[in-house]
Amino acid sequence: MAKQTGDRLRVAMVGCGFFARNHLLAWHHLPDVDLVGVCDLDPGRAQGFADLIAELGGSRPAVHTDLAAMLAELRPDLVDVVTTMESHEALVGICAEAGVATICQKPFAPDLAAVRRIVTTAEAVGIPLMIHENFRFQGPMMAVRRCLDEGRIGTPLAARLSWRCGFDVFKGQPYLAKVERLVLLDLVIHLFDLARFLFGDVARILARTQRVRQGIAGEDGAVCLLEHENGTICEVLGSYHTRIDPDPFPQTLIRIDGTLGHLEVGHDYALQVRTAAGTECSSIAPVPPDWGDPVWAMVQESVLNTQAHFVQAVQSGQEAATSARDNEKTFALVEAAYRSDASAAWVDLATV
Ligand SMILES: NC(=O)c1ccc[n+]([C@@H]2O[C@H](COP(=O)([O-])OP(=O)(O)OC[C@H]3O[C@@H](n4cnc5c(N)ncnc54)[C@H](O)[C@@H]3O)[C@@H](O)[C@H]2O)c1
Structure with a gap:
């Protein structure tokens, strides 16, 4: 059943690199969101993200190095994929198999054929899939x-x-x-x-x-x-x-x-x-x-707005403005x- 406005969403992130820090801080500051897990192939990076949330006074998210294992253990409502494009098809595929709403960083994939395969996979199971297109x-x-x-x-x-x-x-x-x-x-x-x-x-x-x-x-x-x-x-x-x-x-x-x-x-x-x-x-x-x-203020504000938009889309059951189907055109x-x-x-x- 679609989440309703005001329902809290349990969010997990995969990819804890350069840009993901902006996502992490935005999830931490968004209302209606509990950041429950962080995952990276590099355990030190995931650990660092969990430490930062604890330092900011939040509940420490669980640390994982394998997305499928994290989903099986935490069963989040929403997954944020913040890895580079080569890994998106496999990671969104894991999210689709788990039936979890997913937001994935741009570029969607290395080429249009891969984009179309991912759209087909997501639509076959009916998960909301948004591309994090923040401009x-x-x-x-x-x-x-x-x-x-x-x-x-x-x-x-x-x-x-x-x-x-x-x-x-x-x-x-x-x-x-x-x-x-x-x-x-x-x-x-x-x-x-x-x-x-x-x-x-x-x-x-x-x-x-x-x-x-x-x-x-x-x-x-x-x-x-x-x-x-x-x-x-x-x-x-x-x-x-x-x-x-x-x-x-x-x-x-x-x-x-x-x-x-x-x-x-x-x-x-x-x-x-x-x-x-x-x-x-x-x-x-x-x-x-x-x-x-200050230098990244506009970028960080846009990340916050993008993630807030997906939370609202998941809660309302409406298609996100930059859904996978829409982003295929971009x-x-x-x-x-x-x-x-x-x-x-x-x-x-x-x-x-
Ligand atoms: N929207 C924007 O303004 C903006 C700006 C910068 C980067 N980006 C995008 O963000 C994405 C990430 O970029 P970045 O610079 O943070 O990359 P990065 O290389 O710094 O970080 C990616 C992280 O993902 C991890 N990872 C890769 N495959 C994984 C897997 N299968 N399971 C778990 N972890 C895995 C890596 O270990 C790494 O820590 C890219 O697609 C990039 O284009 C967007």
């Missing part, structure tokens, strides 16, 4: 969506979403240096989801990638053009090699032109809306959780972008 849950991005929904700039015609910075991602995530499909699959995937969130599904895409940094296996820059089904044209730019002063990390800079005016999100979350009625300036800075780190854009880059031609999403 659309960033406070500033939700504010932009509200602005569009209120019709303040009319119908969007053309847009640019840009996440270009010089932040050293390889420091916290050294494994990324060996990934052959890098910036489109790791970063631009977030912007594709954001484009779908703001302007709807995409009809076709043109993409070009660049390799600038030495000593890494994948592409580290990309420029893409998305033609949405509603006619909006959206330029999506992502890079890990751009020098901008001040560095906008971790912000997405935005410009949207509509039939009645345009809006811009600039540095420091400054929103400008310009129409015939004049210019309105406001701050759409995120509200950092009180446990947040992933298809990545696949189409690589095909477009290889062929230097537009790729129709209907063919992917």
Whole structure:
């Protein structure tokens, strides 16, 4: 039976690495949630997470190194998969077998065929499965969506979403240096989801990638053009090699032109809306959780919002906004972008 609002959810995490700390703190601070277990192949990492929760005054979660064993022992209501993509198919498969609601980090899987297999597995047993796609849950991005929904700039015609910075991602995530499909699959995937969130599904895409940094296996820059089904044209730019002063990390800079005016999100979350009625300036800075780190405030707020959304979806029995079925469409854009880059031609999403 679906959990109801107010029912407490017993949550277990698998993967206690670099990014999972944000998930851990968010689960600890969410109401209606008891974090009952943490699991990692490396027992020291899982132990460290359990220690941190105990230090923060929470009940110490059980420590495991094997997901199936953890599920058999703890029988949680919800599992959070925070490992890298190669392990997602096997781990979500274990969760499906146990019939437990699951949220899984992006990228969903290494390729679209694997994504489709996982969706089929989850749907066959009917578990709620959400992909932790957090950009659309960033406070500033939700504010932009509200602005569009209120019709303040009319119908969007053309847009640019840009996440270009010089932040050293390889420091916290050294494994990324060996990934052959890098910036489109790791970063631009977030912007594709954001484009779908703001302007709807995409009809076709043109993409070009660049390799600038030495000593890494994948592409580290990309420029893409998305033609949405509603006619909006959206330029999506992502890079890990751009020098901008001040560095906008971790912000997405935005410009949207509509039939009645345009809006811009600039540095420091400054929103400008310009129409015939004049210019309105406001701050759409995120509200950092009180446990947040100032540099990571927006990221941590979005993780909290993403996990809160899944809790609400599980409690209400409604499909999550970034359900597995929905995220398959975002992933298809990545696949189409690589095909477009290889062929230097537009790729129709209907063919992917
Ligand atoms: N949404 C975002 O903004 C964002 C930011 C950074 C990373 N991520 C994503 O988060 C995911 C995790 O990234 P990370 O940098 O934390 O990786 P990481 O390598 O630091 O951590 C992964 C952990 O999972 C553990 N693990 C792997 N397979 C396991 C298994 N079968 N059972 C138990 N534990 C297992 C590893 O031992 C490791 O501790 C990636 O998919 C990454 O793309 C998302």
